[in-house]
Amino acid sequence: xxxxxxxxxxxxxxxxxxxxxxxxxxxxxxxxxxxxxxxxxxxxxxxxxxxxxxxxxxxxxxxxxxxxxxxxxxxxxxxxxxxxxxxxxxxxxxxxxxxxxxxxxxxxxxxxxxxxxxxxxxxxxxxxxxxxxxxxxxxxxxxxxxxxxxxxxxxxxxxxxxxxxxxxxxxxxxxxxxxxxxxxxxxxxxxxxxxxxxxxxxxxxxxxxxxxxxxxxxxxxxxxxxxxxxxxxxxxxxxxxxxxxxxxxxxxxxxxxxxxxxxxxxxxxxxxxxxxxxxxxxxxxxxxxxxxxxxxxxxxxxxxxxxxxxxxxxxxxxxxxxxxxxxxxxxxxxxxxxxxxxxxxxxxxxxxxxxxxxxxxxxxxxxxxxxxxxxxxxxxxxxxxxxxxxxxxxxxxxxxxxxxxxxxxxxxxxxxxxxxxxxxxxxxxxxxxxxxxxxxxxxxxxxxxxx
Amino acid sequence: xxxxxxxxxxxxxxxxxxxxxxxxxxxxxxxxxxxxxxxxxxxxxxxxxxxxxxxxxxxxxxxxxxxxxxxxxxxxxxxxxxxxxxxxxxxxxxxxxxxxxxxxxxxxxxxxxxxxxxxxxxxxxxxxxxxxxxxxxxxxxxxxxxxxxxxxxxxxxxxxxxxxxxxxxxxxxxxxxxxxxxxxxxxxxxxxxxxxxxxxxxxxxxxxxxxxxxxxxxxxxxxxxxxxxxxxxxxxxxxxxxxxxxxxxxxxxxxxxxxxxxxxxxxxxxxxxxxxxxxxxxxxx
Numbered sequence: 185x186x187x188x189x190x191x192x193x194x195x196x197x198x199x200x201x202x203x204x205x206x207x208x209x210x211x212x213x214x215x216x217x218x219x220x221x222x223x224x225x226x227x228x229x230x231x232x233x234x235x236x237x238x239x240x241x242x243x244x245x246x247x248x249x250x251x252x253x254x255x256x257x258x259x260x261x262x263x264x265x266x267x268x269x270x271x272x273x274x275x276x277x278x279x280x281x282x283x284x285x286x287x288x289x290x291x292x293x294x295x296x297x298x299x300x301x302x303x304x305x306x307x308x309x310x311x312x313x314x315x316x317x318x319x320x321x322x323x324x325x326x327x328x329x330x331x332x333x334x335x336x337x338x339x340x341x342x343x344x345x346x347x348x349x350x351x352x353x354x355x356x357x358x359x360x361x362x363x364x365x366x367x368x369x370x371x372x373x374x375x376x377x378x379x380x381x382x383x384x385x386x387x388x389x390x391x392x393x394x395x396x397x398x399x400x401x402x403x404x405x406x407x408x409x410x411x412x413x414x415x416x417x418x419x420x421x422x423x424x425x426x427x428x429x430x431x432x433x434x435x436x437x438x439x440x441x442x443x444x445x446x447x448x449x450x451x452x453x454x455x456x457x458x459x460x461x462x463x464x465x466x467x468x469x470x471x472x473x474x475x476x477x478x479x480x481x482x483x484x485x486x487x488x489x490x491x492x493x494x495x496x497x498x499x500x501x502x503x504x505x506x507x508x509x510x511x512x513x514x515x516x517x518x519x520x521x522x523x524x525x526x527x528x529x530x531x532x533x534x535x536x537x538x539x540x541x542x543x544x545x546x547x548x549x550x551x552x553x554x555x556x557x558x559x560x561x562x563x564x565x566x567x568x569x570x571x572x573x574x575x576x577x578x579x580x581x582x583x584x585x586x587x588x589x590x591x592x593x594x595x596x597x598x599x600x601x602x603x604x605x606x607x608x609x610x611x612x613x614x615x616x617x618x619x620x621x622x623x624x625x626x627x628x629x630x631x632x633x634x635x
Numbered sequence: 636x637x638x639x640x641x642x643x644x645x646x647x648x649x650x651x652x653x654x655x656x657x658x659x660x661x662x663x664x665x666x667x668x669x670x671x672x673x674x675x676x677x678x679x680x681x682x683x684x685x686x687x688x689x690x691x692x693x694x695x696x697x698x699x700x701x702x703x704x705x706x707x708x709x710x711x712x713x714x715x716x717x718x719x720x721x722x723x724x725x726x727x728x729x730x731x732x733x734x735x736x737x738x739x740x741x742x743x744x745x746x747x748x749x750x751x752x753x754x755x756x757x758x759x760x761x762x763x764x765x766x767x768x769x770x771x772x773x774x775x776x777x778x779x780x781x782x783x784x785x786x787x788x789x790x791x792x793x794x795x796x797x798x799x800x801x802x803x804x805x806x807x808x809x810x811x812x813x814x815x816x817x818x819x820x821x822x823x824x825x826x827x828x829x830x831x832x833x834x835x836x837x838x839x840x841x842x843x844x845x846x847x848x849x850x851x852x853x854x855x856x857x858x859x860x861x862x863x864x865x866x867x868x869x870x871x872x873x874x875x876x877x878x879x880x881x882x883x884x885x886x887x888x889x890x891x892x893x894x895x896x897x898x899x900x901x902x903x904x905x906x907x908x909x910x911x912x913x914x915x916x917x918x919x920x
Binding site for chain 1: 716717718721737738739740741742743745746749750752753754756757760761764765768769772810811813814817818820821822824825826828829832833836856857859860863864866867868869870871872873874875877878879880881882883886887890
């Protein structure tokens with residue numbers, strides 16, 4: 185048995201629909217646990233529910249933009265200082281144990297910024313106090329407590345801080361050893377630190393010294409010899425990446441940069457839950473109005489377009505989960521709006537179809553002509569929307585355009601909406617019409633000329 | 636139908652809608668949210684004292700009561716840190732033992748200025764790109780210019796409406812409003828392109844028909860499509876405006892106003908502008 189082309193495409197659409205439907209199913213429907221396939225593609229794990237990522241305005245939490253004061257930092261060191269700071273603050277954020285927290289750096293003109301998102305934080309004041317501190321680095325001596333029995337090795341139980349601090353360190357840099365070109369980290373001390381470091385190394389030859397950042401040990405090199413030049417090299421079996429990361433962290437201690445809060449927003453989780461409920465209701469009512477209108481005005485064709493519209497919703501949600509799109513309230517608004525716009529191409533085609541029927545063509549010919557001729561305006565009109573969508577989304581992160589998350593969320597749903605609606609409005613609806621539609625209601629109309 | 640016979644009527648209708656808006660824009664301007672001006676907004680719940688008393692204690696931050704209902708008070712003020720709010724709350728504790736801060740939002744003034752600049756950039760870049768795109772797609776500059784003029788028409792109606800809404804109802808313009816304005820740019824052009832596309836197609840088919848008749852025919856043929864498509868969008872937006880969450884209510888309203896004027900302008904501004912253009916700059920004159 186052979187399939188015709190529309191049948192093949194219909195089959196493809198059916199498979200796509202089933203897959204999308206499977207993706208959007210929640211983990212549980214009532215008491216019924218949705219069975220999952222044991223299947224993975226790259227990072228995608230189909231054996232559990234793929235979650236719809238919710239934005240901070242839905243989940244609730246804390247969003248802070250920190251201004252980083254780079255006044256005392258040489259301009260050549262600024263971007264590495266920002267990286268160091270991101271690292272330091274990122275670790276502090278991790279202390280809260282919030283999932284999906286994010287720290288982003290942003291550059292706006294000459295201003296250096298960090299944007300933090302901490303979903304689910306209930307005590308913003310405490311979080312801010314911890315995050316807002318300037319990083320503190322100190323050199324310390326490890327304290328070992330001997331094991332209980334002789335065979336137990338001694339365990340590290342604490343540190344004794346010394347008077348040598350991050351303020352005494354000029355900078356840290358990745359270097360390569362002269363013998364085997366292996367990566368290492370060099371430390372250069374300021375004059376204030378030279379003497380202290382010489383004393384420290386003299387007293388601890390053969391013993392380890394810890395470097396703590398915010399009380400967390402970054403590295404514990406063992407002193408080989410007394411160093412009085414103020415230049416030390418930490419060697420070890422580093423990869424270049426590891427050496428780089430260590431130098432960034434050491435610099436965070438050496439170049440402490442004060443931060444101040446530029447903007448802050450606490451969102452209670454209840455607000456988001458309430459908004460979601462309302463948006464879902466509004467969406468359902470809007471959708472039924474659109475479907476009712478389409479069927480009332482276009483009859484069978486409208487019904488088929490409505491099927492396309494429901495598929496549009498299913499595909500879109502599945503894609504949101506796959507990409508994943510972080511769903512914010514404006515994003516939901518963008519999605520609902522795109523539902524209203526999704527039938528646009530259908531309407532263009534159907535109006536065209538009516539015209540062709542009025543011009544006296546057979547419905548089969550009229551249908552194909554309508555799709556062909558409506559394409560020009562569909563293409564031009566949607567390109568215009570994509571242009572503004574891209575300006576709102578700002579994909580290249582241009583600093584002269586908006587970078588706000590809520591605006592981008594909206595733009596992304598709008599752009600995705602256009603592409604998916606073109607697919608459902610043209611490919612899907614066209615095939616459904618070819619397979620299920622038989623033009624009867626217009627054929628007995630007497631042909632009229634235009635105008 | 637001879638739509639273009641009533642050319643001046645369409646421009647008068649536009650003028651009637653636009654002038655109060657422009658007057659309001661010049662006279663009162665828009666009411667910017669703290670996203671543009673910088674400042675703080677916070678909500679206090681479980682207060683017992685009168686709102687005025689509480690407001691009084693935030694006096695040094697030039698506080699304004701934004702809204703109050705059974706659940707809480709929302710106060711807008713100059714930039715203030717959360718710590719300072721907590722400090723003031725301590726002084727209120729004796730009279731209001733359970734008073735609590737729920738929402739807190741603060742934005743530095745520098746960030747506000749930056750947002751305004753970025754918005755202006757986005758508007759200019761969008762207008763320029765759309766002008767270029769339409770002129771290229773239709774191979775004539777007049778289509779680009781007229782479509783962009785109709786787009787400005789819609790933008791001014793939207794800005795004017797929100798200026799009036801801001802003055803009389805205290806509705807603020809925020810970052811989402813900016814998003815709505817930019818979205819409306821594309822809506823407006825979207826509809827206009829459908830009409831222009833028909834004009835382009837008809838002019839290829841009927842070489843001997845005069846331009847105004849072509850436009851009339853194009854408008855007639857695209858009318859049902861314009862109305863129907865806008866209706867489906869309006870259904871969605873109306874539902875979102877009336878029943879959707881508080882956060883996106885005025886965003887939906889802005890889109891709703893924009894969609895309605897966008898529909899009107901594509902037929903009754905963008906097409907008539909072509910007629911006017913042809914009359915003054917047409918090749919035959």
